[in-house]
Amino acid sequence: MLTNIPNLRSDAGLASALRVSLARLTRRLRRQAAHHSLTPTQLATLSAVERHTAMTPSELAEHEKVQPPSMTRVVAKLEERGLLTRSPHPTDRRQVTVSVTPQGATLLKEERRAKEAWLAQRLKELTPEERATLRAAAPILEKLSKM
Structure with a gap:
């Protein structure tokens, strides 16, 4: 889980972790697209x-x-x-x-x-x-x- 990552204690670390996680989640969701x-x-x-x-x-x-x-x-x-x-x-x-x-x-x-x-x-x-x-x-x- 992300809370175990030490750099989450800083705003910059949180920003980095969120960016990576949200980008990854977005890619995963795009792959679930209906076939259009x-x-x-x-x-x-x-x-x-x-x-x-x-x-x-x-x-x-x-x-x-x-x-x-x-x-x-x-x-x-x-x-x-x-x-x-x-x-x-x-x-x-x-x-x-x-x-x-x-x-x-x-x-x-x-x-x-x-x-x-x-x-x-x-x-x-x-x-x-x-x-x-x-x-x-x-x-x-x-x-x-x-x-």
Whole structure:
């Protein structure tokens, strides 16, 4: 367990341990993806649009920290696969908004279900005390993710 690692006593050591552990967990979760062949960027884009209902490609690019031309290509691929749809912007006729299609929403639901099933199984392998520690840490990790 991480608490036995001496360098966790410093903030720098904790930062290092968290970075490594979270990166490893993220890779493991990515491998649990439903079989849809989306790239991580495409999946993140689809998820962002779902969370924010409808967004312009420029808003998406800013949200996902990518250049607008890159986002335009990602949106085009997702639209081509029937996962996103474009609509005229409600107030600016020069722009469009993108929204998740029912097929896109279904794909996201399957993706989440596969990852959560894998993670739920891993959690069952932990002790009750370890699960309690993770429950206490979850809001803190969420806070860190929004800073």
